[in-house]
Amino acid sequence: MAPGSVAASWIFPHGMGMTSEIHFLLHQAMSSRRDDLIALTQDLIRIPTLNPPGENYRAICEYLDARLRSSGFETQLIRAHGTPGDSSKYPRWNIIARKDGAQPGDCVHFNSHTDVVDVGLGWTKDPFGGELEDGRIYGRGACDMKGGLAASIIAAEAFIATCPDFAGAIEISGTADEESGGYGGVAYLAEHGHFDPAKVQHVIIPEPLNKDRVCLGHRGGWWAEIETFGEIAHGSMPFLGDCAVRHMGAVIDKFESDLYPAMAARRTDMPVVPEGARSSTMNINSIHGGQNEQAEDSTALPSHCVPDSCRIVIDRRFLVEEPLDQVRAEVKELLDGLKDDRPKFEYALRELNHVLPSMTDRDAPVAATVAEAINSVLGQEAEFVASPGTYDQKHIDRIGKLKNCVAYGPGILELAHKPDEWIGVDDMIDSANVMAQSLAKLLHAPSK
Numbered sequence: 001m002a003p004g005s006v007a008a009s010w011i012f013p014h015g016m017g018m019t020s021e022i023h024f025l026l027h028q029a030m031s032s033r034r035d036d037l038i039a040l041t042q043d044l045i046r047i048p049t050l051n052p053p054g055e056n057y058r059a060i061c062e063y064l065d066a067r068l069r070s071s072g073f074e075t076q077l078i079r080a081h082g083t084p085g086d087s088s089k090y091p092r093w094n095i096i097a098r099k100d101g102a103q104p105g106d107c108v109h110f111n112s113h114t115d116v117v118d119v120g121l122g123w124t125k126d127p128f129g130g131e132l133e134d135g136r137i138y139g140r141g142a143c144d145m146k147g148g149l150a151a152s153i154i155a156a157e158a159f160i161a162t163c164p165d166f167a168g169a170i171e172i173s174g175t176a177d178e179e180s181g182g183y184g185g186v187a188y189l190a191e192h193g194h195f196d197p198a199k200v201q202h203v204i205i206p207e208p209l210n211k212d213r214v215c216l217g218h219r220g221g222w223w224a225e226i227e228t229f230g231e232i233a234h235g236s237m238p239f240l241g242d243c244a245v246r247h248m249g250a251v252i253d254k255f256e257s258d259l260y261p262a263m264a265a266r267r268t269d270m271p272v273v274p275e276g277a278r279s280s281t282m283n284i285n286s287i288h289g290g291q292n293e294q295a296e297d298s299t300a301l302p303s304h305c306v307p308d309s310c311r312i313v314i315d316r317r318f319l320v321e322e323p324l325d326q327v328r329a330e331v332k333e334l335l336d337g338l339k340d341d342r343p344k345f346e347y348a349l350r351e352l353n354h355v356l357p358s359m360t361d362r363d364a365p366v367a368a369t370v371a372e373a374i375n376s377v378l379g380q381e382a383e384f385v386a387s388p389g390t391y392d393q394k395h396i397d398r399i400g401k402l403k404n405c406v407a408y409g410p411g412i413l414e415l416a417h418k419p420d421e422w423i424g425v426d427d428m429i430d431s432a433n434v435m436a437q438s439l440a441k442l443l444h445a446p447s448k
């Protein structure tokens with residue numbers, strides 16, 4: 001089958017439809033693997049892969065390596081040498097596992113990040129305990145996204161056991177650093193040809209977007225630091241200096257009066273959820289002016305100075321309809337405009353990073369197939385959504401040049417990065433079933 005195409009017809013003309021037979025067998029296979037799915041998810045949560053700094057990446061890759069090799073996959077452990085944060089203490093390890101079918105065909109790749117964010121405060125459960133209670137598994141990364149990774153492994157194993165003569169190949173990757181930009185993970189793998197559309201035709205990223213939604217892509221992001229300058233002087237005679245913090249106050253005032261209303265008025269055709277993110281947004285991540293903050297245990301009193309520097313970091317999320325140059329120019333024009341009212345106004349604008357928006361067409365083979373599988377497993381129409389924040393699809397799209405990619409996985413998006421994060425076992429089973437049905441369709445599977 002040509003890369004990227006979908007099986008046109010796969011209904012048997014007589015007897016039980018092939019569709020319904022495979023559907024039934026996969027459904028059964030998934031139910032019988034419930035305990036295995038729970039144990040796998042718990043094991044993954046119990047490996048604390050905190051990022052930063054990037055802990056236990058090797059350990060989780062070795063765990064996945066053993067698991068997937070015992071399921072008949074060939075595996076490769078790949079260290080992203082020289083990427084941000086990579087060091088002998090915190091090496092950036094990734095794993096790619098591949099299982100070839102009985103005949104040539106498309107390759108379906110499941111990509112999950114293995115890193116989790118800081119635990120934070122407010123937990124009532126052990127963040128790395130993987131506790132199972134009332135059908136929920138708790139822990140940091142349960143929802144984002146070790147539950148999704150476990151579901152994709154179970155889906156692939158159940159599919160291979162049910163349809164051993166499938167055409168094509170299945171790949172499963174566990175990658176580092178998604179939470180810090182993915183440079184030591186998917187970006188590195190994409191740069192080294194692992195998402196070449198000649199080798200991989202369909203990508204599913206099991207991020208927690210809810211089991212009935214197909215996520216087509218994400219908004220763009222532009223991160224920049226703005227610094228205003230002043231002149232240091234004695235705090236009792238501020239008129240002899242120039243206060244950089246007051247200049248920054250004027251910048252923020254201008255954001256409030258001009259930029260925020262303009263951004264709120266822009267609406268995208270991207271199906272971004274939640275609704276509030278369907279406009280352009282901007283967060284001010286940090287502000288700092290004047291002397292460095294003193295250490296918490298310091299008892300010294302600060303000295304009195306007019307601050308000569310003030311810095312903010314902005315996090316501007318933009319829409320597929322907004323060119324990046326326009327996003328940059330809008331802020332620059334606003335800053336330049338302040339010179340008219342404030343003669344001594346001087347600033348520096350430094351770009352820290354940018355990510356362009358990514359959107360897969362909803363008719364793309366993988367998007368249409370997963371939507372159809374949601375319909376057949378859950379008995380409801382799939383909702384197409386886009387993510388407010390970026391995820392590794394950006395690297396698969398921009399570096400790998402692979403457009404046929406969606407995010408689909410169990411877990412409630414709003415629980416990601418929160419205390420007492422959890423994943424529902426039933427949701428994982430349903431989602432794994434959707435993934436397995438998608439494999440059956442994309443890999444032309446005759447059942448045994």
Ligand SMILES: [Zn+2]
Pocket residue numbers: 113144145178207208
């Ligand atoms: Zn995630």
